[in-house]
Amino acid sequence: MDGKINTCGCTCIRKADNGDCEEEKCGFEYSSLSQASSCPIPKPPQWAPLLQIPYAEFRSAKTDSNTFPDLPDASCRSEGTCPVTVLFTGNNATLGKAWTKNMFPETLSIGKDDIWDDGRSAISLSRVPRSLNLASNAYLQYMKPGAQMPFEFTKEMPKGETKISIDLSSILGTLFFTWVTLQLFPVILTALVYEKQQQLRIMMKMHGLGDGPYWLISYLYFLTISVIYMLCFVIFGSAVGLKYFTLNDYGIQFLFFFIYVNLQIAMAFLVAAIFSDTKTAAVIGYIMVFGSGLLGNFLFQLFVQNPSFPRIWVMVLELYPGFALYRGLYEFGQYATKASLLGMEGMKWADLSESRNGMLEVLIIMFFEWWVLLFVAYYIDQIVSSGGAKGPLFFLQKSRANPPSFKTAIISMKRNGSEVFVEIEKPDVREEMLGVYSDPSFFPQRKNVEKLVCEPSDSHSIICHNLRKIYPATDGNPEKLAVKGFNLALSPGECFGMLGPNGAGKTTFISMMIGLINSTSGTAIVQGLNMATDMDKIYTSMGVCAQYDLLWETLTGREHLLFYGRLKNLKGDALTQAVEESLKSVNLFHGGVADKQAGKYSGGMKRRLSVAISLIGDPKVVYMDEPSTGLDPASRNTLWNAVKQAKQGRAIVLTTHSMEEAEALCDRLGIFVDGNLECIGNPRELKARYGGLYVFQMTTTSDHEDEVEGMVKGLSRKATKIYQISGTIKFEIPKGDVRIADVFQAVENAKSRFPVYAWGLADTDLEDVFIKVARRAQGVDHVLS
Known part of the structure; x- marks a missing residue:
């Protein structure tokens, strides 16, 4: 290839049987750009000898400054009739006149096609014999009339300028x-x-x-x-x-x-x-x-x-x-x-x-x-x-117009031995799955999960049966059982709160229910649809407020709601009204906040916008993963009011770390620890079941701590010390062992014996229940491990 760069390109047009080329053609059309310059030109264009003749407007004419009286008047320039002036020098005027007649024949005419203009000078080029040839022919004709010396189509100078046109x-x-x-x-x-x-x-x-x-x-x-x-x-x-x-x-x-x-x-x-x-x-x-x-x-x-x-x-x-x-x-x-x-x-x-x-x-x-x-x-x-829900050959699976019911699926799983049941020792959790709810007055129509799975009805928005998630072992770490046999039945108009320490499995459960990840085993039905086969249909009636704000930073808050509202089939005035109501419900309507880009929102504003997105379009099932994170007290109260209003006619699953929020919003609570549902019930039931204690606290000097402990033991021998530091001691006292009046009397007596800087008696709150349940579950798991 390198040796042919400076040669004209060729191509073979006929090959022999042995592969050799018998005939080839070479030329410009078979060459690359670098080879084309080396190719001969078969028929090069011919140029006639040229004589430079000025335009008529630039030819010599009579003026005040010249001394040639035989020149024409300058008016000929405007008319274009000025003749070409040729100077002839010599002593023999007769010879000059004779030669002049022979130099320019009377038939010579210069047309527009004979004029060349380079756009820069007033020069025309006519195809007439050049000056030397003119003189030679004039002399020959003078000596021998009729004789000529043609001098045509020879590449001589001057010639017309050739414009080099190279398009870089x-x-x-x-x-x-x-x-x-x-x-x-x-x-x-x-x-x-x-x-x-x-x-x-x-x-x-x-x-x-x-x-x-x-x-x-x-x-x-x-x-x-x-x-x-x-x-x-x-x-x-x-x-x-x-x-x-x-x-x-x-x-x-x-x-x-x-x-x-x-x-x-x-x-x-x-x-x-x-x-x-x-x-x-x-x-x-x-x-x-x-x-x-x-x-x-x-x-x-x-x-x-x-x-x-x-x-x-x-x-x-x-x-x-x-x-x-x-x-x-x-x-x-x-x-x-x-x-x-x-x-x-x-x-x-x-x-x-x-x-x-x-x-x-x-x-x-x-x-x-x-x-x-x-x-x-x-x-x-x-x-x-699909997160692994669809295998490489998913397109070969036959589509089913009517997927099998949950009853059929459960029977099939039991026959195949693929269903994994978790031994349930917690009474309230067992009642949720197998028995009647402990407080029929709170939800009188509640049925157990086992019956609802086999005989689904429209009375429950969410039914989860033995839902499990196992993360496979990676990087040398063992497999992680994130959710261990979760069972839940949730009615329309009910808000279910999930409490638990970090890593307990709350977000994993939410992720399974919204389709981010697939469950390892178990079944779930949402609005009468199988989550395993009808997730696309479930999406049309679902709202989600994820743990992290999933927003376009270049869109405004109003544009977000308009977009998601259209996805929920809202149009025209209904869409506009729904967007305005959503913005007002989360306090993003006034002050031009709705029309600011979401990327310029504070963390709390983004969170409120995420909640508004989850509620627009009247979804029947809503999942909220820690919706009030990062909100100030005023914004949190506004958000709670919006969620309370949104509960009407829809089921809400909410995870939170705020006990106050759980009590304010949730009709029932479940405490998750290490993937297990440790307890379930309404806040009043949980405090009664896992509380039953007074929390007594007293602050005195360090050298009188033993006297405080003796006083409390005198009130109840079952009192348990849970906290002690720098003179401040906290106890848990069973409610059945003590009367409040006895506590007040004991404190008054203690004040006369040693200094009492502060004291208090409080009933068990939800936070105490949460800590107690979490510690008990983690302690049991620690012993078992």
């Missing part, structure tokens, strides 16, 4: 234009990964946006941006006069760029399924941009220009979209360069059938690859976005 954009623009076109790829890629990283897509899905509409809307959005971008690119290039665009057919350019931007979008969807971090995706995207351009310019182009390199391998390389783009832009540049040098037209539709034109194969490859990548991207996305 066609020669050097392929690499640059490749980079310009590929700049959209990392933009699309990071936008897709951002929605996945911030869990915005799953948030939209949980509010009713299916995979099909999401793909269609996102694809059309990116396609619109890409088409506008490429149109501006071509229009700008044409406007500044780049022959790369003006000489090639615009129809071919539009078809090429349209197919490629579709292929680029499909590739971005495919690559986005692999990454979950925006920064990593952006780095990889720009590496692909610059890497594709450089490899195309310094490697792939050499293969294309080398006639000995197998064409099939060029097509294989073009399967990579970056090389396909480079090949198409390279062909545009080649045709534009040849057209610019030879005064020809650029690439036309008829040129696509030429064997040396690679544009047709590139269009075909990109078109089919576009659909293949789109299908593969959607297939991988279905597996990845």
Whole structure:
């Protein structure tokens, strides 16, 4: 290849049986740009000898400043009739006149086609014998009338200036234009990964946006941006006069760029399924941009220009979209360069059938690859976005119009031995699953979970039966049993609160119920629909306030609610009214806060907006994971009022660390510890069942602590000391062992014996119940382990 760079290009047109070339053709049309300058030109254009003759308006005329009386008047310049003046010097005037008659025949005429204008000087060039030839012919005719010495079509000077037309954009623009076109790829890629990283897509899905509409809307959005971008690119290039665009057919350019931007979008969807971090995706995207351009310019182009390199391998390389783009832009540049040098037209539709034109194969490859990548991207996305619910062969599973009932599923699980039951020792938890609720007056229609699973009805919004989640062992760590056989039946209009220490499994349970992760075993029914098979239908009647604010930072609070309201089929005045009521309910309506970008909101404002999003559109089931985190007391009270109003007609599952919030909002509470539901009931029941104690506290000097302890033991021998530091002692006293009047009397007696700085007697609150249950459960687990 290197030895042929400075030679004219050739191609073999007939090969022998042994593979040798019997006949080849060489020439400009078989050469690359670097070889074309070495090719001979078979029929070079011929130039006649030229004589420089000035324009009529610049020819000599009579003026006041000259001394030649025989010159015409200057008025001939405006009329264009001034004759050409030729100076003849010599002593023999008769000979001069005779020669003059022979120099310019009377038939000589100069027309517009004989005038050349370079745009810079007032010089015309006529195709008449040059001065020396004129004089020679005049002398010959004087000596021998009729004799002539023709001097035509010889490359002599002066001649017309040749404009060198080299379009640098066609020669050097392929690499640059490749980079310009590929700049959209990392933009699309990071936008897709951002929605996945911030869990915005799953948030939209949980509010009713299916995979099909999401793909269609996102694809059309990116396609619109890409088409506008490429149109501006071509229009700008044409406007500044780049022959790369003006000489090639615009129809071919539009078809090429349209197919490629579709292929680029499909590739971005495919690559986005692999990454979950925006920064990593952006780095990889720009590496692909610059890497594709450089490899195309310094490697792939050499293969294309080398006639000995197998064409099939060029097509294989073009399967990579970056090389396909480079090949198409390279062909545009080649045709534009040849057209610019030879005064020809650029690439036309008829040129696509030429064997040396690679544009047709590139269009075909990109078109089919576009659909293949789109299908593969959607297939991988279905597996990845399902969190493992769909296997690699999910498309082979037969769709069932009527999925089996829970009763059928439970019977099947019992027969196969796949159902795992947890031994339940807590009476209240056992009653939730197997027996009648302990306080029928609180929920008189309550049935146990076992009956509801086998005979589902519309009286319960949520039914969970033996729901479990096991995280597999990773990085040398053992597997983690996050949720251990959870059972719950929740009615419309009921708010169920989940309490528990960090890592207890509350968020894992919420994540299973909203479809973020899949349960390991167990069953759940929401609004009469099987969570395992009908999650897409469940999403249409579900609202979610996740533990972290899942918001677009560039959208305003009002725009968020408008978007999610439309997903819940709200339109027109109903949508506007619902948005305003939601903003007012969480105190985001006044002061222009609703129209500020969410990225400028404080943490508390974002939290309130997340709660408003979960409640818009009248969802029948709402999950709130620590909704009041980070709120000030006033905002928290506003939020509680909004949740209380929203309870009407819908079931709410709420996790919180605030005992005050649990008592204010929740009709029933469940305390979670290490994946187990340790107790369940309304706040009054839990305090009565796990409380039953007075908390007595006294502060005195350090040397009188023993006397305080003796006083308390005198009131009740079952009193338990739970806290002691620097003279402050706290005890738990069973309510049945002591009367409040006896406590007051004992304190009055103690004041006369030693100093008492402070004292107090309090009933058990929910926080005490939570701490007691959590400590007991963790202590039992510690002993068992």
